[in-house]
Amino acid sequence: xxxxAQTLGCKLNYAxxxxxxxxxxxxxxxxxxxxxxxxxxIVNTCTVTxxxxxxxxxxxxxxxxxxxxxxxxxxxxxxxxxxxxVARIPGVTQVLGNESKRLLSYSxxxxxxxxxxxxxxxxxxxxxxxxxxxYARGRSRSATIxxxxxxxxxxxxxxxxxVVLTGINTGxxxxxxxxxxxxxxxxxxxxxxxxxYRISSIxxxxxxxxxxxxxxxxxxFLPHFHVPLQAGSDHVLSLMHRRYTTAxxxxxxxxxxxxxxxxxxxADIMAGFNGESEQEFQKTLDFIESVPISYLHVFTYSDRPGxxxxxxxxxxxxxxxxxxxxxxxxxxxxxxxxxxxxQLGKERPVLWETAEEGWTDNYIRLxxxxxPNRINTISPITLTPDNIIATTHDN
Ligand code: SF4
Numbered sequence: 117x118x119x120x121a122q123t124l125g126c127k128l129n130y131a132x133x134x135x136x137x138x139x140x141x142x143x144x145x146x147x148x149x150x151x152x153x154x155x156x157x158i159v160n161t162c163t164v165t166x167x168x169x170x171x172x173x174x175x176x177x178x179x180x181x182x183x184x185x186x187x188x189x190x191x192x193x194x195x196x197x198x199x200x201x202v203a204r205i206p207g208v209t210q211v212l213g214n215e216s217k218r219l220l221s222y223s224x225x226x227x228x229x230x231x232x233x234x235x236x237x238x239x240x241x242x243x244x245x246x247x248x249x250x251y252a253r254g255r256s257r258s259a260t261i262x263x264x265x266x267x268x269x270x271x272x273x274x275x276x277x278x279v280v281l282t283g284i285n286t287g288x289x290x291x292x293x294x295x296x297x298x299x300x301x302x303x304x305x306x307x308x309x310x311x312x313y314r315i316s317s318i319x320x321x322x323x324x325x326x327x328x329x330x331x332x333x334x335x336x337f338l339p340h341f342h343v344p345l346q347a348g349s350d351h352v353l354s355l356m357h358r359r360y361t362t363a364x365x366x367x368x369x370x371x372x373x374x375x376x377x378x379x380x381x382x383a384d385i386m387a388g389f390n391g392e393s394e395q396e397f398q399k400t401l402d403f404i405e406s407v408p409i410s411y412l413h414v415f416t417y418s419d420r421p422g423x424x425x426x427x428x429x430x431x432x433x434x435x436x437x438x439x440x441x442x443x444x445x446x447x448x449x450x451x452x453x454x455x456x457x458x459q460l461g462k463e464r465p466v467l468w469e470t471a472e473e474g475w476t477d478n479y480i481r482l483x484x485x486x487x488p489n490r491i492n493t494i495s496p497i498t499l500t501p502d503n504i505i506a507t508t509h510d511n
Contacts, residue, residue, distance in 0.1 A: 117145045117146070117154075117155040117156050118145070118146045118148045118152070118153070118154045118155050118156070119137070119140055119145050119146065119147055119148065119154055119155070119156045119157075119158065120147070120148050120149060120150045120151075120152055120154035120156075120157050120158070120179070121133050121136070121137055121147075121150065121157070121158040121159070121160065122150050122157070122158070122159050122160070122175045122178075122179070123160045124159075124160065124161055124162040124168055124171050124172055124175065124192075125160075125161070125162025125163075125164060125168060125192065125193065126162065126164075126282075126284070127233055127280060127282040127316045127317075128233075128235055128238070128282045128283060128284060128316075129160045129161075129162060129192055129193075130233055130282075131233035131234065131235040131282050132160060132192075132235065133158065133160045134233065135235075136158065137158075151182075153182055153183050153186075154179075154182075154183060154186055155183070155186055155187065156186060156187045156188075156189065157179035157182075157183075157186055157187070157188045157189070158189050158191065159172060159175045159176055159179065159188065159189070159190045159191070159192075160191050160192040161175075161190060161191065161192035161193060161194035161195050161202075162192060162193055162194060163192075163193040163194040163196075163197050163198070163248050163249070163252055163420065164193075164247075164248075164249070164415065165415055165416060165417075165418045165420075166418035166419075167416065167418070168194070169194050169198070172190075172192075172194045172202075173205060176188060176190060176202075176205050176207065176208060177205070177206075177207075179207065180205075180206055180207030184207065186207070187209040187210070188207045188208050188209055188210075189209065189210045189211075189212060190202050190205075190208055190210070190211050190212070191211075191212040193248070193249060193252035193253065194252075195211045195212060196251075196252040196253075197248055197251060197252050197421065197422070198421075199211050230276065230277055230278060230467060230468070230469045230491070230492045231276065231277070231278040231279075231280065231467070231469060231475075232271055232274075232276040232278070232279050232280070233279075233280045233282050233316075234267070234268065234271060234279045234280065234281055234282065235282050235283065236258060236259075236264055236281050236282065236283050236286065236289055236300070237256065237257070237258040237283030237284065237285065237286050237288065237289045238253060238254075238256075238257055238258070238283065238284055239253045239254045239255045239256045239257050239284055239285070240253060240255075240256055240284045240285040240288070241255055241256045241285075241288065242285060242319075242357075242359065243357065243424070244346075244356050244357050244358060245355065245356055245357045245423060245424040245425040245428065246356055246386065246389060246417060246420065246423060246425045247420065247423060248420040248421065248422060248423055249284060251422055251423075253284050255292075256284070256285055256288040256291065256292065257292060258283070258288075258289045258290055258292075258293075260290075260293060260295065261290065261295050261299055261300050261303055264289075264300060264303075264304075265300075265303045265304065265307065268304055268307050268310065269307055271310065272307050272308065272309030272310045273309070275309075275492070276310065277310065277311045277312060277467055277492055277494070278310075278311065278312040278313070278314070278467055278475075279304075279310050279312070279313050279314075280313075280314045280316050281304075281313060281314065281315050281316060282316045282317075283316070283317075285319060285322075286315060286316065286317060286318055287318045287319050287322025287323065288322065297322070297327070298324070298326055298327055298330060301313075301315075301327065301330060301331075301334070301337065302330065304336075305334045305335050305336055305337065310336060311336055311467070311494060312336055312338055312467060312477070312494075313336050313337045313338065314337075314338050314340050314479075315331075315337070315341070315342070316342060317342040317343070317344060317384075318341070318342070318343060319343075319344060319359070319360075320343050320344070320345070320360045320364060320365045320368050321359045321360045321364065323341070323343060323368050325371060328368070328371050328372055328375055329375065331375075331376070332375035332376050338477045338478070338479075339372075339376040339378060339379035339380065339477060339478050340379065340380045340477065340478055340479045341372055341379060341380070341381045341382070342381075342382045342383075342384075342413075343365070343368060343369070343381060343382070343383055344383065344384040345365055345383040345384060345385055345404075345409075346358055346384060346385060346386045346389075347385070347386060347389060347392070347396075347400055348362055348385075348399055348400035348401070348402070348403025348404050349362070349392070349396040349397075349399040349400050349403070350362055351391060351396055352389055352390075352391050352392055352396050352400070355389065355390055355391045355425075355428060355430075356386075356389060356425075357424070362403050365407070366403075366406070366407050369381055369407045369408060369409060370407070370408075373408050378458075378459065378462065378464070378478050379478060380410045380411075380455065380478040380479040380480070381408065381409050381410050382409070382410060382411055382412070382413060382479075383404070383409045383411075383412050383413070384412070384413045384415065385400070385404070385412045385413070385414055385415070385444055386414075386415045386416075386417050387414060387415070387416050387417060387437055387438075387440035387441040387444055388416055388417040388432040388434075388436060388437025388438075388440050388441070389417040389425070389432070390417075390425055390428040390429065390430045390431055390432065391428070391430040391432075392417075392432050392440065393430075397440050400444075401443070401444075401447065404444075404447060404451075405447075409451060410451060410452060410455040410479075411448050411451050411452040411455065412444055412445075412447065412448035412451065414441055414444045414445050414448060416437050416438065416440075416441045417432070417437055456480065456499075456504060459476075459478070459480060459499050460499050460500065460501065461498065461499065461500075462498070462499055463496045463497065463498045463499075464476035464477055464478060464480070464496070464497065464499060465477050465494050465495070465496055465497075466482050466484075466494065466495055466496070466497045467492075467493075467494050468484075468490040468491055468492065468493055468494075468495070469491070469492075470491060471486045471487055471488045471490060471491055472484060472485070472486050472487075473505065474490075476497075476499070480499065480504060481504070481505040482497055482499070482503050482504060482505060483503055483505050484497065484503060
Protein backbone atom coordinates (compact mmCIF):
# COMPACT_ATOMS: atom_id res chain seq x y z
CA UNK A 117 0.00 0.00 0.00
CA UNK A 118 0.96 3.64 -0.50
CA UNK A 119 0.63 5.29 2.90
CA UNK A 120 0.68 8.99 3.81
CA ALA A 121 0.44 10.55 7.26
CA GLN A 122 -0.36 13.93 8.72
CA THR A 123 0.50 14.79 12.34
CA LEU A 124 -0.96 17.63 14.39
CA GLY A 125 -0.06 18.75 17.87
CA CYS A 126 2.80 17.87 20.15
CA LYS A 127 6.21 16.29 19.62
CA LEU A 128 4.90 13.11 21.20
CA ASN A 129 2.41 12.75 18.35
CA TYR A 130 5.27 13.25 15.86
CA ALA A 131 7.29 10.55 17.62
CA UNK A 132 4.35 8.15 17.48
CA UNK A 133 3.56 8.82 13.81
CA UNK A 134 7.22 8.30 12.87
CA UNK A 135 7.21 5.05 14.78
CA UNK A 136 4.08 3.81 12.95
CA UNK A 137 5.53 4.78 9.57
CA UNK A 138 8.81 3.05 10.30
CA UNK A 139 6.99 -0.17 11.19
CA UNK A 140 4.75 0.06 8.10
CA UNK A 141 7.78 0.68 5.90
CA UNK A 142 9.54 -2.34 7.48
CA UNK A 143 6.46 -4.37 6.53
CA UNK A 144 7.02 -3.37 2.89
CA UNK A 145 4.54 -0.52 2.43
CA UNK A 146 5.54 2.59 0.51
CA UNK A 147 5.49 5.79 2.56
CA UNK A 148 4.53 8.75 0.39
CA UNK A 149 4.22 12.47 0.94
CA UNK A 150 0.99 13.75 2.53
CA UNK A 151 0.19 15.65 -0.69
CA UNK A 152 0.45 12.49 -2.82
CA UNK A 153 -2.34 10.10 -3.71
CA UNK A 154 -2.27 7.22 -1.22
CA UNK A 155 -4.26 4.06 -0.45
CA UNK A 156 -4.17 4.73 3.28
CA UNK A 157 -4.03 8.06 5.09
CA ILE A 158 -3.15 8.27 8.77
CA VAL A 159 -4.15 11.42 10.65
CA ASN A 160 -2.66 11.70 14.16
CA THR A 161 -4.81 14.30 15.88
CA CYS A 162 -4.64 16.82 18.71
CA THR A 163 -7.29 18.30 20.97
CA VAL A 164 -5.33 21.00 22.76
CA THR A 165 -7.47 23.85 21.31
CA UNK A 166 -10.52 24.29 19.06
CA UNK A 167 -8.12 25.44 16.31
CA UNK A 168 -6.17 22.16 16.60
CA UNK A 169 -9.41 20.21 16.18
CA UNK A 170 -10.36 22.31 13.15
CA UNK A 171 -7.01 21.46 11.55
CA UNK A 172 -7.66 17.75 12.21
CA UNK A 173 -11.05 17.90 10.46
CA UNK A 174 -9.47 19.80 7.55
CA UNK A 175 -6.69 17.17 7.20
CA UNK A 176 -9.25 14.35 7.08
CA UNK A 177 -11.33 16.16 4.44
CA UNK A 178 -8.16 16.87 2.42
CA UNK A 179 -7.24 13.17 2.39
CA UNK A 180 -10.76 12.19 1.36
CA UNK A 181 -10.74 14.72 -1.51
CA UNK A 182 -7.34 13.49 -2.70
CA UNK A 183 -8.49 9.89 -2.98
CA UNK A 184 -12.14 9.20 -2.14
CA UNK A 185 -11.41 5.46 -2.30
CA UNK A 186 -8.60 5.58 0.28
CA UNK A 187 -8.86 4.27 3.82
CA UNK A 188 -8.47 6.99 6.45
CA UNK A 189 -7.33 6.01 9.93
CA UNK A 190 -7.66 8.72 12.57
CA UNK A 191 -5.82 8.38 15.86
CA UNK A 192 -4.67 10.54 18.75
CA UNK A 193 -6.29 12.81 21.29
CA UNK A 194 -9.12 14.26 19.15
CA UNK A 195 -9.97 10.72 17.98
CA UNK A 196 -10.06 9.69 21.63
CA UNK A 197 -12.23 12.51 22.95
CA UNK A 198 -14.62 12.89 19.98
CA UNK A 199 -14.65 9.39 18.47
CA UNK A 200 -18.29 9.56 17.32
CA UNK A 201 -17.85 12.93 15.62
CA VAL A 202 -14.64 11.78 13.92
CA ALA A 203 -16.24 8.53 12.72
CA ARG A 204 -19.00 10.52 11.00
CA ILE A 205 -16.56 12.58 8.86
CA PRO A 206 -16.85 11.29 5.26
CA GLY A 207 -14.02 8.93 4.30
CA VAL A 208 -12.99 7.91 7.84
CA THR A 209 -12.65 4.13 7.97
CA GLN A 210 -11.15 3.64 11.41
CA VAL A 211 -10.87 5.68 14.62
CA LEU A 212 -8.15 4.64 17.06
CA GLY A 213 -8.07 6.24 20.49
CA ASN A 214 -4.97 6.40 22.62
CA GLU A 215 -6.00 3.09 24.15
CA SER A 216 -4.97 1.46 20.86
CA LYS A 217 -1.77 3.43 20.70
CA ARG A 218 -0.91 2.15 24.16
CA LEU A 219 -0.36 -1.21 22.54
CA LEU A 220 2.91 0.33 21.45
CA SER A 221 5.68 0.25 23.99
CA TYR A 222 6.26 3.50 25.86
CA SER A 223 9.78 3.80 24.61
CA UNK A 224 9.61 4.39 20.91
CA UNK A 225 11.72 6.49 18.67
CA UNK A 226 11.15 7.91 15.25
CA UNK A 227 12.05 10.64 12.84
CA UNK A 228 15.01 11.75 10.88
CA UNK A 229 18.28 9.83 11.11
CA UNK A 230 20.14 12.90 12.35
CA UNK A 231 17.61 14.04 14.96
CA UNK A 232 15.17 11.61 16.52
CA UNK A 233 12.19 11.99 18.83
CA UNK A 234 12.26 9.50 21.69
CA UNK A 235 9.03 8.96 23.62
CA UNK A 236 9.92 8.26 27.25
CA UNK A 237 6.63 8.95 29.01
CA UNK A 238 2.89 9.18 28.32
CA UNK A 239 -0.18 10.53 30.12
CA UNK A 240 -0.59 13.12 32.86
CA UNK A 241 -1.95 13.29 36.41
CA UNK A 242 -2.01 17.07 36.67
CA UNK A 243 -5.52 17.95 35.42
CA UNK A 244 -4.88 21.62 34.72
CA UNK A 245 -8.36 23.09 34.47
CA UNK A 246 -8.13 24.00 30.75
CA UNK A 247 -6.62 20.72 29.54
CA UNK A 248 -8.33 17.63 28.08
CA UNK A 249 -5.10 15.69 27.66
CA UNK A 250 -5.30 13.66 30.93
CA TYR A 251 -8.75 12.45 29.76
CA ALA A 252 -7.43 11.64 26.29
CA ARG A 253 -4.10 10.11 27.32
CA GLY A 254 -4.76 8.67 30.76
CA ARG A 255 -2.51 8.68 33.83
CA SER A 256 1.25 9.26 33.75
CA ARG A 257 3.29 6.16 33.02
CA SER A 258 6.70 5.22 31.69
CA ALA A 259 9.00 2.28 31.20
CA THR A 260 11.76 1.70 33.77
CA ILE A 261 15.11 3.45 33.52
CA UNK A 262 16.74 0.19 32.48
CA UNK A 263 14.22 -0.43 29.68
CA UNK A 264 14.44 3.17 28.50
CA UNK A 265 18.25 3.07 28.39
CA UNK A 266 18.04 -0.15 26.37
CA UNK A 267 15.79 1.59 23.82
CA UNK A 268 18.20 4.56 23.75
CA UNK A 269 21.12 2.23 22.95
CA UNK A 270 19.18 0.97 19.94
CA UNK A 271 18.72 4.59 18.81
CA UNK A 272 22.47 5.12 19.17
CA UNK A 273 23.05 2.04 16.99
CA UNK A 274 20.74 3.50 14.31
CA UNK A 275 23.20 6.39 13.83
CA UNK A 276 21.05 9.22 15.20
CA UNK A 277 23.20 11.96 16.70
CA UNK A 278 20.56 14.05 18.46
CA VAL A 279 17.69 12.72 20.54
CA VAL A 280 14.71 14.81 21.65
CA LEU A 281 13.13 13.32 24.79
CA THR A 282 9.36 13.60 24.47
CA GLY A 283 6.38 12.92 26.69
CA ILE A 284 3.14 14.50 27.80
CA ASN A 285 4.51 15.43 31.23
CA THR A 286 8.11 14.36 30.76
CA GLY A 287 9.33 15.36 34.21
CA UNK A 288 7.01 12.79 35.83
CA UNK A 289 9.03 9.98 34.25
CA UNK A 290 9.51 7.15 36.75
CA UNK A 291 7.34 8.63 39.48
CA UNK A 292 5.01 5.65 39.60
CA UNK A 293 7.83 3.18 40.04
CA UNK A 294 9.89 5.23 42.46
CA UNK A 295 12.54 6.20 39.92
CA UNK A 296 13.82 9.72 39.28
CA UNK A 297 13.87 11.56 35.95
CA UNK A 298 17.32 12.90 36.83
CA UNK A 299 18.66 9.34 37.14
CA UNK A 300 17.37 8.63 33.64
CA UNK A 301 19.16 11.73 32.34
CA UNK A 302 22.39 10.59 34.03
CA UNK A 303 22.09 7.17 32.36
CA UNK A 304 21.32 8.63 28.94
CA UNK A 305 24.35 10.92 29.17
CA UNK A 306 26.59 7.83 29.35
CA UNK A 307 25.34 6.26 26.12
CA UNK A 308 28.03 6.29 23.48
CA UNK A 309 27.12 7.50 20.01
CA UNK A 310 24.38 9.95 20.99
CA UNK A 311 26.01 13.35 20.92
CA UNK A 312 23.10 15.55 21.88
CA TYR A 313 19.90 15.42 23.93
CA ARG A 314 17.11 17.95 24.21
CA ILE A 315 14.31 17.70 26.79
CA SER A 316 11.27 18.63 24.70
CA SER A 317 9.29 20.20 27.55
CA ILE A 318 9.33 20.12 31.34
CA UNK A 319 6.95 21.63 33.88
CA UNK A 320 8.63 24.40 35.94
CA UNK A 321 7.86 22.70 39.26
CA UNK A 322 9.60 19.53 38.03
CA UNK A 323 12.64 21.34 36.65
CA UNK A 324 14.71 20.97 39.80
CA UNK A 325 17.89 22.89 40.48
CA UNK A 326 19.71 19.54 40.31
CA UNK A 327 18.41 18.97 36.77
CA UNK A 328 19.54 22.45 35.71
CA UNK A 329 23.00 21.87 37.23
CA UNK A 330 23.20 18.45 35.62
CA UNK A 331 22.37 19.81 32.15
CA UNK A 332 24.93 22.59 32.59
CA UNK A 333 27.72 20.09 33.34
CA UNK A 334 26.59 17.09 31.30
CA UNK A 335 28.35 15.65 28.27
CA UNK A 336 25.43 15.76 25.84
CA PHE A 337 22.40 17.66 27.21
CA LEU A 338 21.99 20.92 25.32
CA PRO A 339 21.40 24.45 26.66
CA HIS A 340 17.84 24.49 25.35
CA PHE A 341 14.77 24.38 27.60
CA HIS A 342 11.05 24.43 26.93
CA VAL A 343 9.30 25.38 30.15
CA PRO A 344 5.52 25.97 29.96
CA LEU A 345 4.47 29.22 31.65
CA GLN A 346 0.82 29.60 30.47
CA ALA A 347 0.23 32.88 32.37
CA GLY A 348 2.35 35.53 34.05
CA SER A 349 -0.37 36.30 36.61
CA ASP A 350 -0.55 34.27 39.82
CA HIS A 351 -4.34 34.72 39.91
CA VAL A 352 -4.72 33.15 36.43
CA LEU A 353 -2.17 30.43 37.25
CA SER A 354 -4.19 29.43 40.30
CA LEU A 355 -7.43 29.34 38.22
CA MET A 356 -5.56 27.05 35.82
CA HIS A 357 -4.47 24.83 38.75
CA ARG A 358 -0.88 25.15 37.66
CA ARG A 359 1.57 23.98 40.30
CA TYR A 360 3.90 26.97 40.50
CA THR A 361 3.90 30.71 40.91
CA THR A 362 5.52 33.33 38.71
CA ALA A 363 8.22 33.67 41.40
CA UNK A 364 9.18 30.01 41.03
CA UNK A 365 9.16 30.30 37.24
CA UNK A 366 11.40 33.37 37.32
CA UNK A 367 13.79 31.59 39.68
CA UNK A 368 14.12 28.64 37.26
CA UNK A 369 14.76 30.88 34.26
CA UNK A 370 17.38 32.90 36.13
CA UNK A 371 19.09 29.71 37.34
CA UNK A 372 19.27 28.38 33.79
CA UNK A 373 20.75 31.62 32.51
CA UNK A 374 23.23 31.85 35.40
CA UNK A 375 24.50 28.33 34.64
CA UNK A 376 24.20 28.55 30.82
CA UNK A 377 24.16 32.20 29.67
CA UNK A 378 23.53 31.31 26.01
CA UNK A 379 20.68 28.88 26.74
CA UNK A 380 17.54 29.14 24.65
CA UNK A 381 14.39 29.09 26.79
CA UNK A 382 10.96 28.68 25.18
CA ALA A 383 7.71 29.14 27.07
CA ASP A 384 4.14 28.04 26.27
CA ILE A 385 1.68 30.79 26.97
CA MET A 386 -2.12 30.75 26.80
CA ALA A 387 -4.08 33.84 25.77
CA GLY A 388 -7.58 34.55 27.04
CA PHE A 389 -8.04 32.02 29.81
CA ASN A 390 -10.85 32.72 32.30
CA GLY A 391 -9.98 35.57 34.63
CA GLU A 392 -7.54 37.19 32.19
CA SER A 393 -8.80 40.76 32.59
CA GLU A 394 -6.84 43.55 30.94
CA GLN A 395 -5.07 44.06 34.26
CA GLU A 396 -4.10 40.38 34.61
CA PHE A 397 -3.02 40.26 30.97
CA GLN A 398 -0.79 43.26 31.55
CA LYS A 399 0.79 41.33 34.46
CA THR A 400 1.53 38.51 32.02
CA LEU A 401 3.15 40.89 29.53
CA ASP A 402 5.18 42.58 32.28
CA PHE A 403 6.29 39.26 33.73
CA ILE A 404 7.42 37.91 30.36
CA GLU A 405 9.39 41.10 29.70
CA SER A 406 11.07 40.74 33.10
CA VAL A 407 12.57 37.27 32.51
CA PRO A 408 15.11 36.20 29.85
CA ILE A 409 12.80 33.90 27.85
CA SER A 410 13.90 33.49 24.20
CA TYR A 411 10.50 33.07 22.55
CA LEU A 412 6.90 31.96 23.18
CA HIS A 413 4.59 29.26 21.89
CA VAL A 414 1.27 31.08 21.97
CA PHE A 415 -2.08 29.27 22.28
CA THR A 416 -5.53 30.86 22.35
CA TYR A 417 -7.77 29.44 25.08
CA SER A 418 -10.85 27.56 23.93
CA ASP A 419 -13.31 25.51 25.99
CA ARG A 420 -12.46 21.81 25.97
CA PRO A 421 -15.34 19.43 26.68
CA GLY A 422 -15.20 17.80 30.10
CA UNK A 423 -12.63 20.16 31.62
CA UNK A 424 -13.04 22.00 34.92
CA UNK A 425 -12.57 25.38 33.22
CA UNK A 426 -16.08 25.09 31.80
CA UNK A 427 -17.43 25.62 35.30
CA UNK A 428 -15.22 28.65 36.03
CA UNK A 429 -16.61 32.17 35.66
CA UNK A 430 -14.78 35.23 34.33
CA UNK A 431 -14.89 34.17 30.65
CA UNK A 432 -12.87 36.36 28.30
CA UNK A 433 -14.80 37.46 25.15
CA UNK A 434 -13.44 35.70 22.04
CA UNK A 435 -12.32 38.92 20.22
CA UNK A 436 -10.33 39.85 23.35
CA UNK A 437 -8.71 36.37 23.40
CA UNK A 438 -7.57 36.96 19.81
CA UNK A 439 -6.32 40.43 20.58
CA UNK A 440 -4.25 39.07 23.49
CA UNK A 441 -2.93 36.31 21.19
CA UNK A 442 -1.71 38.87 18.64
CA UNK A 443 0.00 40.97 21.30
CA UNK A 444 1.79 37.88 22.65
CA UNK A 445 2.87 36.83 19.17
CA UNK A 446 4.31 40.30 18.56
CA UNK A 447 6.13 40.15 21.89
CA UNK A 448 7.49 36.68 21.06
CA UNK A 449 8.87 37.93 17.75
CA UNK A 450 10.69 40.78 19.49
CA UNK A 451 12.06 38.42 22.15
CA UNK A 452 13.35 35.99 19.56
CA UNK A 453 15.07 38.80 17.67
CA UNK A 454 16.72 39.91 20.91
CA UNK A 455 17.89 36.36 21.58
CA UNK A 456 19.29 36.00 18.05
CA UNK A 457 21.05 39.40 18.36
CA UNK A 458 22.68 38.22 21.60
CA GLN A 459 24.20 35.27 19.71
CA LEU A 460 25.68 37.16 16.73
CA GLY A 461 29.46 36.79 16.57
CA LYS A 462 29.44 33.76 18.88
CA GLU A 463 30.67 30.35 17.80
CA ARG A 464 28.22 27.51 18.41
CA PRO A 465 28.33 23.81 17.50
CA VAL A 466 25.94 22.99 14.66
CA LEU A 467 24.52 19.56 13.84
CA TRP A 468 23.87 19.45 10.09
CA GLU A 469 20.57 17.82 9.16
CA THR A 470 21.07 18.40 5.45
CA ALA A 471 23.97 19.45 3.22
CA GLU A 472 22.96 23.08 3.84
CA GLU A 473 21.02 23.40 7.10
CA GLY A 474 21.50 22.55 10.73
CA TRP A 475 20.75 23.55 14.32
CA THR A 476 23.02 25.10 16.93
CA ASP A 477 23.06 23.58 20.42
CA ASN A 478 20.90 26.51 21.56
CA TYR A 479 18.31 25.95 18.85
CA ILE A 480 19.11 28.48 16.15
CA ARG A 481 18.68 27.28 12.57
CA LEU A 482 21.69 28.00 10.35
CA UNK A 483 22.55 27.65 6.68
CA UNK A 484 25.90 26.99 4.99
CA UNK A 485 27.14 26.38 1.42
CA UNK A 486 26.08 22.98 0.05
CA UNK A 487 28.34 20.16 1.32
CA PRO A 488 26.95 16.61 1.50
CA ASN A 489 29.86 15.54 3.70
CA ARG A 490 28.61 17.66 6.56
CA ILE A 491 25.31 15.76 6.98
CA ASN A 492 25.02 14.23 10.48
CA THR A 493 28.26 15.84 11.66
CA ILE A 494 28.78 18.64 14.17
CA SER A 495 30.96 21.64 13.40
CA PRO A 496 31.56 24.99 15.10
CA ILE A 497 30.12 27.99 13.24
CA THR A 498 30.22 31.69 14.03
CA LEU A 499 26.72 33.17 13.86
CA THR A 500 26.21 36.06 11.45
CA PRO A 501 23.05 37.76 10.08
CA ASP A 502 23.73 35.91 6.79
CA ASN A 503 23.88 32.36 8.08
CA ILE A 504 20.92 32.52 10.46
CA ILE A 505 17.66 31.23 9.02
CA ALA A 506 14.76 33.27 10.36
CA THR A 507 12.34 30.94 12.08
CA THR A 508 9.01 31.67 13.67
CA HIS A 509 8.40 29.41 16.61
CA ASP A 510 4.85 30.62 17.20
CA ASN A 511 1.76 28.48 16.58
S1 SF4 B 1 0.55 19.31 32.83
FE1 SF4 B 1 -1.45 20.30 32.63
S2 SF4 B 1 -1.37 21.16 30.54
FE2 SF4 B 1 0.27 19.61 30.63
S3 SF4 B 1 -0.72 17.73 29.88
FE3 SF4 B 1 -0.89 17.72 32.11
S4 SF4 B 1 -2.93 18.63 32.51
FE4 SF4 B 1 -2.37 19.15 30.41
